[in-house]
Amino acid sequence: MTVITIFRDYRCVLRVSVFLCLLLNTSGCCLTDWDLDFLTDDLFPDVSPLLASTRTFLEDLLKINNYSMEDEEESPISSELVAECIRRGRELTRAATRRNNELVGNGVSLEDSSPAMLHFFSAKLPSEIRKASDVSHEIISATKLLQMKMCSGSVTPNTFISFLEHQGIRMKDATYCQQVKVCCSSNNKYRTIDGTCNNKEHPEWGRRGAPFTRIATPRYADGIYAMPVAKSGHQLPNPRVLSTRLFQDQPIGSRVLNNMNMQWGQLVTHDLVFQVMEVTDKGGIQCCLGEGKGILPSEWLNDKCIPISVPDDDQFYRCHGIKCLNFVRSVTTPRDDCSLGHAEQMNTVTSYLDGSPIYGSDKKLAAKLRSWIGGRLRQESRKDCLRGFLPSVSDKFAVCDLRNSSEPCYLAGDTRINQTPTLAMLHTLLLREHNRVADILSDLNPLWSDEKLYQEARRIVIAEIQHITYQEWLPANFGEYYLHYYGISPTTLYTRDYNPDVNPGIINSFGAAAFRFLHTVISDNIMTCPNSYNAAYLYKLSDHYFNPSLLECSPDSFDDVVRGIIAQNAGESDPYCSGEITNLLFKSRNRWGMDLIAMDIQRGRDHGIASYNDLREICGLPRARCFQDLANEISQDRINALQYLYECVDDIDLFVGGAMERDVYGSILGQTFQCIVAEQFYRTRISDRYFYDNGEMPHSFTSDQLKELKKASMARLICDNTDSVYYVQKKAFEVESTYNPKYRCDDYNAIPYVDLTAWKQPSIFD
Numbered sequence: 131m132t133v134i135t136i137f138r139d140y141r142c143v144l145r146v147s148v149f150l151c152l153l154l155n156t157s158g159c160c161l162t163d164w165d166l167d168f169l170t171d172d173l174f175p176d177v178s179p180l181l182a183s184t185r186t187f188l189e190d191l192l193k194i195n196n197y198s199m200e201d202e203e204e205s206p207i208s209s210e211l212v213a214e215c216i217r218r219g220r221e222l223t224r225a226a227t228r229r230n231n232e233l234v235g236n237g238v239s240l241e242d243s244s245p246a247m248l249h250f251f252s253a254k255l256p257s258e259i260r261k262a263s264d265v266s267h268e269i270i271s272a273t274k275l276l277q278m279k280m281c282s283g284s285v286t287p288n289t290f291i292s293f294l295e296h297q298g299i300r301m302k303d304a305t306y307c308q309q310v311k312v313c314c315s316s317n318n319k320y321r322t323i324d325g326t327c328n329n330k331e332h333p334e335w336g337r338r339g340a341p342f343t344r345i346a347t348p349r350y351a352d353g354i355y356a357m358p359v360a361k362s363g364h365q366l367p368n369p370r371v372l373s374t375r376l377f378q379d380q381p382i383g384s385r386v387l388n389n390m391n392m393q394w395g396q397l398v399t400h401d402l403v404f405q406v407m408e409v410t411d412k413g414g415i416q417c418c419l420g421e422g423k424g425i426l427p428s429e430w431l432n433d434k435c436i437p438i439s440v441p442d443d444d445q446f447y448r449c450h451g452i453k454c455l456n457f458v459r460s461v462t463t464p465r466d467d468c469s470l471g472h473a474e475q476m477n478t479v480t481s482y483l484d485g486s487p488i489y490g491s492d493k494k495l496a497a498k499l500r501s502w503i504g505g506r507l508r509q510e511s512r513k514d515c516l517r518g519f520l521p522s523v524s525d526k527f528a529v530c531d532l533r534n535s536s537e538p539c540y541l542a543g544d545t546r547i548n549q550t551p552t553l554a555m556l557h558t559l560l561l562r563e564h565n566r567v568a569d570i571l572s573d574l575n576p577l578w579s580d581e582k583l584y585q586e587a588r589r590i591v592i593a594e595i596q597h598i599t600y601q602e603w604l605p606a607n608f609g610e611y612y613l614h615y616y617g618i619s620p621t622t623l624y625t626r627d628y629n630p631d632v633n634p635g636i637i638n639s640f641g642a643a644a645f646r647f648l649h650t651v652i653s654d655n656i657m658t659c660p661n662s663y664n665a666a667y668l669y670k671l672s673d674h675y676f677n678p679s680l681l682e683c684s685p686d687s688f689d690d691v692v693r694g695i696i697a698q699n700a701g702e703s704d705p706y707c708s709g710e711i712t713n714l715l716f717k718s719r720n721r722w723g724m725d726l727i728a729m730d731i732q733r734g735r736d737h738g739i740a741s742y743n744d745l746r747e748i749c750g751l752p753r754a755r756c757f758q759d760l761a762n763e764i765s766q767d768r769i770n771a772l773q774y775l776y777e778c779v780d781d782i783d784l785f786v787g788g789a790m791e792r793d794v795y796g797s798i799l800g801q802t803f804q805c806i807v808a809e810q811f812y813r814t815r816i817s818d819r820y821f822y823d824n825g826e827m828p829h830s831f832t833s834d835q836l837k838e839l840k841k842a843s844m845a846r847l848i849c850d851n852t853d854s855v856y857y858v859q860k861k862a863f864e865v866e867s868t869y870n871p872k873y874r875c876d877d878y879n880a881i882p883y884v885d886l887t888a889w890k891q892p893s894i895f896d
């Protein structure tokens with residue numbers, strides 16, 4: 131039992147490395163701390179084919195060493211020490227909250243209509259989320275204290291965390307930590323609203339409020355929560371500098387994909403991921419001096435602030451005297467077992483692709499969205515418009531950037547709804563689809579209750595969303611060859627590969643890096659087309675953030691936006707980005723806005739996302755030892771630019787490195803992003819017991835019903851839910867062309883119709 135003796139000896143470096151040595155030693159030679167960085171325990175619970183080889187490798191090593199948790203007879207960390215760290219961690223957290231609220235009391239708060247204020251429009255934090263965030267900060271502080279108490283000098287932070295993970299030290303006394311367990315009624319035919327009870331063994335998996343999962347060890351500077359630094363210990367390159375040098379604005383359009391393709395991608399994002407920023411009791415947190423003139427002095431700075439400084443020579447911001455961009459850290463949450471360790475961010479929506487932006491991720495909001503008659507969702511009618519619009523929010527000016535109260539501001543299942551008019555347009559199409567389906571079901575089954583109609587219509591709309599995403603959207607973007615390779619290709623009827631061992635949780639590097647690459651396809655303008663298609667009007671995106679009134683200028687406006695979005699080419703999926711999002715994001719009435727790309731880079735660091743090189747390796751590419759090793763994936767001029775900006779190839783941020791890669795054949799992504807995105811969509815499908823084409827489950831659709839659902843398409847969704855869009859190209863995520871001509875909506879051979887008679891329940895009198 132030498133290991134325990136050494137553990138009792140409080141020399142951290144020796145102790146931790148010997149522990150790891152025993153864990154991984156095959157030939158008496160110890161791997162260095164950094165070699166272990168990308169092989170984490172997070173890989174264990176939720177492995178897919180992609181990561182299976184890594185799992186086998188680790189499991190074999192554990193077998194060789196005959197290691198099991200029970201072998202740890204005594205923890206080297208005494209319970210008194212842990213209790214003391216937790217108590218002090220709690221005190222520190224409470225003191226920080228008090229201080230932050232005092233700052234607000236002293237006037238440190240965001241200016242109305244500032245870009246930073248608009249960024250907080252979507253960040254509403256209900257009390258249970260704030261509670262989770264507080265507890266997670268207590269855990270983070272306790273971990274930090276324990277690290278300081280036990281380790282000094284040369285031990286690397288990640289080694290301490292690996293060591294700690296094997297101790298399984300938990301915070302048991304916080305009520306939050308006792309509440310995570312969920313009770314489920316067995317064999318429910320319908321999904322819950324908050325995602326719980328989908329997985330019978332782990333009913334809390336995929337729920338709203340779950341921690342993101344990781345496929346790589348985080349690169350926090352202290353292994354716990356501190357912002358990452360370069361390998362040398364210097365600062366990583368400034369995110370705004372990376373944005374201006376590597377993501378310049380060049381108006382190149384995609385030859386094939388249209389803006390509906392971009393818009394569906396954002397809707398899918400909002401279904402799967404929502405990391406919200408920390409707030410105070412009074413709302414958004416201010417990190418910069420008024421009007422961005424500099425970073426607030428430290429005595430005024432909220433501890434959740436990590437503002438982005440703007441260099442003096444910035445081509446755009448220097449003209450407006452902007453030196454600082456507001457940036458606030460994401461809400462963190464305890465792990466499900468409340469164990470001590472590094473920070474995990476919280477996903478505030480359900481991780482399943484379950485229509486949560488339409489129906490909500492919490493029961494209270496879901497109830498508010500229903501009309502409670504005929505299974506319908508609430509909608510509002512407008513003069514001279516046949517079809518309905520989303521309901522209005524009660525506090526319009528708190529969440530929209532309006533000129534007057536007659537302008538619309540909508541309520542939906544997701545608070546990001548009003549971010550752009552085209553996002554609100556897509557939400558409206560899906561709201562109308564729900565009500566259209568509910569009405570048909572009600573005609574077919576007049577005896578069904580409101581509840582039955584709502585649940586059945588919801589189940590059908592979710593199936594359509596899943597079908598359009600997997601059968602149409604993924605192939606259009608990532609190429610059929612790769613979908614096949616990653617196990618997410620379109621299927622003919624049932625799939626039978628539901629795997630309850632796979633955690634549906636969203637991979638942190640998917641939400642905080644890889645999937646954000648699609649920010650590069652956002653266009654400068656929103657295009658509208660009249661019914662005659664004889665003109666096109668362009669509206670600058672930056673004039674319409676958080677103001678969806680473009681949809682309601684006239685009775686034709688909504689359909690004009692739909693015609694425009696399917697006719698307009700999206701931006702090319704290269705690292706060139708529209709100035710509308712890199713200089714003018716959420717600009718409101720100002721002459722400048724935020725930089726979404728700089729935010730993406732900073733967000734990746736905030737979440738401790740592992741480096742590009744780590745993810746390369748996990749994704750099967752060779753680890754680069756020098757910049758030139760990137761040559762197979764990245765062009766020489768981009769390698770030169772990276773080398774100019776980063777000190778070391780290991781420092782490259784995942785968002786940046788992944789974006790620089792050449793697209794793989796048939797896809798809009800390079801190999802590393804393709805691997806992370808495909809892994810996520812694989813998990814999202816295979817971990818969902820209610821996935822629409824799962825066969826042989828008590829709640830599965832009948833084969834007649836499934837055959838109909840597999841006819842759903844983006845084109846049909848448009849045809850069925852607009853007043854005057856009579857022609858749509860069959861592939862509605864691609865622009866019209868000789869290969870993709872427009873068809874009449876009543877040509878049911880070209881654009882098949884989902885016939886719902888398969889839902890008619892035989893009457894007892896038939």
Ligand code: HEM
Pocket residue numbers: 392393394395396399403404405406549550640641642645646648649652726729730733
């Ligand atoms: C005009 C269109 C869009 C705008 C204005 C927009 C804006 C934003 C903003 C402001 C954030 C939060 C940034 C932060 O605080 O870290 C964000 C996050 C994100 N965006 Fe977009 N976005 C757009 C389109 C898209 C598209 C097309 C995709 C992908 C297909 C996408 C993927 C993501 C992802 C994955 C996140 C992280 C979500 C989260 O964790 O909360 N976005 N976007």
Ligand SMILES: [Ca+2]
Pocket residue numbers: 400401402479480481482483484485486487
């Ligand atoms: Ca969801």
